[in-house]
Amino acid sequence: MELQKGTQKLKEGFAKMQKGGVIMDVVTSEQAKLAEKSGAVAVMALHAVPADIRVNGGVARMADPSIIRSIIDSVTIPVMAKCRIGHVAEAQIIQEIGVDMIDESEVLTPADEEAHIDKKKFTIPFVCGARNLGEALRRINEGAAMIRTKGEPGTGNVVEAVRHMKRINQEIYELKTLKRNEITIRNKADELRIPVELLEKTIEIGRIPVVNFAAGGIATPADAALMMQLGSDGVFVGSGIFKSDNPERFARAIVEATKHYDDPKVLLEVSKGLGVPMKGSDISTIPKEQRMQDRGV
Amino acid sequence: MIIGVVGIQGAVSEHLDMLKKCNVDSLWIRKAEQLCGVSGLIIPGGESTTISKLMRESSLFDSIVDLGKGGMPIYGTCAGLVLLAKQGCENVKKTEPKLFGLMDMKICRNAFGNQKESFEAEIDFEGIGKYPGVFIRAPIIDKTWGNCKPLSFYDGKIVAAKQSNLLATSFHPELTDDIRLHEFFIDMI
Numbered sequence: 413m414e415l416q417k418g419t420q421k422l423k424e425g426f427a428k429m430q431k432g433g434v435i436m437d438v439v440t441s442e443q444a445k446l447a448e449k450s451g452a453v454a455v456m457a458l459h460a461v462p463a464d465i466r467v468n469g470g471v472a473r474m475a476d477p478s479i480i481r482s483i484i485d486s487v488t489i490p491v492m493a494k495c496r497i498g499h500v501a502e503a504q505i506i507q508e509i510g511v512d513m514i515d516e517s518e519v520l521t522p523a524d525e526e527a528h529i530d531k532k533k534f535t536i537p538f539v540c541g542a543r544n545l546g547e548a549l550r551r552i553n554e555g556a557a558m559i560r561t562k563g564e565p566g567t568g569n570v571v572e573a574v575r576h577m578k579r580i581n582q583e584i585y586e587l588k589t590l591k592r593n594e595i596t597i598r599n600k601a602d603e604l605r606i607p608v609e610l611l612e613k614t615i616e617i618g619r620i621p622v623v624n625f626a627a628g629g630i631a632t633p634a635d636a637a638l639m640m641q642l643g644s645d646g647v648f649v650g651s652g653i654f655k656s657d658n659p660e661r662f663a664r665a666i667v668e669a670t671k672h673y674d675d676p677k678v679l680l681e682v683s684k685g686l687g688v689p690m691k692g693s694d695i696s697t698i699p700k701e702q703r704m705q706d707r708g709v
Numbered sequence: 710m711i712i713g714v715v716g717i718q719g720a721v722s723e724h725l726d727m728l729k730k731c732n733v734d735s736l737w738i739r740k741a742e743q744l745c746g747v748s749g750l751i752i753p754g755g756e757s758t759t760i761s762k763l764m765r766e767s768s769l770f771d772s773i774v775d776l777g778k779g780g781m782p783i784y785g786t787c788a789g790l791v792l793l794a795k796q797g798c799e800n801v802k803k804t805e806p807k808l809f810g811l812m813d814m815k816i817c818r819n820a821f822g823n824q825k826e827s828f829e830a831e832i833d834f835e836g837i838g839k840y841p842g843v844f845i846r847a848p849i850i851d852k853t854w855g856n857c858k859p860l861s862f863y864d865g866k867i868v869a870a871k872q873s874n875l876l877a878t879s880f881h882p883e884l885t886d887d888i889r890l891h892e893f894f895i896d897m898i
Binding site: 415416419421422425426428429430431432433448453454489490507511513535537667668671 | 717719723756758759823824828829846
């Protein structure tokens with residue numbers, strides 16, 4: 413066997429090493445170090461957290477490569493970075509910097525409203541957001557090695573992440589009860605716009621065929637535990653940590669809550685006296701055109 | 710016989726699946742109390758800094774050190790290899806994860822570079838033969854001493870070692886379909 417790099421096994425394997433962990437959004441190397449110290453399994457390097465992207469308005473793009481580089485140099489845990497949906501060149505630049513995983517993310521302003529990046533052409537793995545099974549499987553078919561719920565980023569409101577995770581769980585359940593004949597399988601695959609083989613694999617293993625995290629609105633240890641109880645393999649926390657009163661305590665508490673998600677005694681302990689979480693916003697107050705989750709379907 | 714897989718973070722279910730394929734009962738270990746009745750332990754890959762930190766905050770860390778010293782067979786993959794070592798490189802010291810300090814070896818974390826440098830390659834494993842190595846941001850063993858013996862090399866670097874009841878590989882057998890390394894460990898019990 414020749415030496416091989418960038419195989420699907422290596423990409424999905426990398427994602428498996430993140431399971432049970434918390435991946436934190438950071439904008440400086442100081443924040444990255446704090447995240448690492450607090451037990452994050454990886455950090456997401458950004459120029460602004462989603463809550464600020466929302467407030468700032470304008471076009472949200474990939475972070476400055478020098479910021480990403482300084483974050484890579486400051487920690488030993490993996491570093492991820494976001495590129496715009498469909499922006500192949502941003503993804504190429506991010507891969508070149510030496511990032512471990514790319515998030516093709518709806519948090520940034522989409523660059524292509526028709527197509528996502530052909531992720532199989534890259535050496536490093538991608539994570540993509542999904543609201544439902546069809547979106548998840550289409551991203552996997554494009555080469556994504558990891559899926560996360562979209563939720564509604566930058567809101568500190570977990571309701572959309574819950575909706576997306578439950579929707580995916582429900583659709584997987586429905587697949588299991590699907591009549592296993594050629595026509596229904598082919599029709600379902602057509603409906604989801606994915607190859608029959610990927611659908612059959614999903615039915616066979618009874619879950620999303622790659623690691624599946626929760627993201628988009630997780631702001632407290634209890635939010636993280638809730639998403640884990642719904643079947644998430646781990647959580648991304650965006651604005652929830654560095655927009656809170658006490659980032660270090662929030663970071664540690666969310667890591668503990670993700671590990672002990674089914675132990676209310678521990679959840680109680682880590683939730684006490686944390687200070688004020690990020691303020692957050694009600695989904696109904698966000699105009700439809702400002703909803704990030706509708707991007708990249 | 711039950712083999713426990715330390716389930717703090719990382720590729721836990723993959724090890725449990727491999728043990729099932731080997732027809733061995735297994736247990737997902739999250740608390741020290743679960744360790745009684747287990748005849749062997751696997752410490753999976755994940756983030757060594759995170760795993761070490763989370764274990765130190767429970768009594769799991771000290772219990773595993775005691776069991777390892779007492780002769781229980783323990784197998785560490787990737788991050789698990791890092792934790793079993795007595796000494797770490799500068800890269801390990803930077804984040805100060807506490808190591809179990811059970812095996813006479815010095816390791817270097819993330820020795821090949823970032824994910825772009827992760828690779829698959831066939832390796833020779835002493836006692837098994839050719840084996841598909843899956844290396845993900847993998848550590849290497851810089852040197853061994855005392856009773857710790859290298860079992861496999863890649864490109865001149867030590868990627869597996871054994872010291873009486875302890876086994877460590879810098880690659881991930883749980884991500885392959887090849888159960889021989891898990892069988893090798895089961896034979897140590």
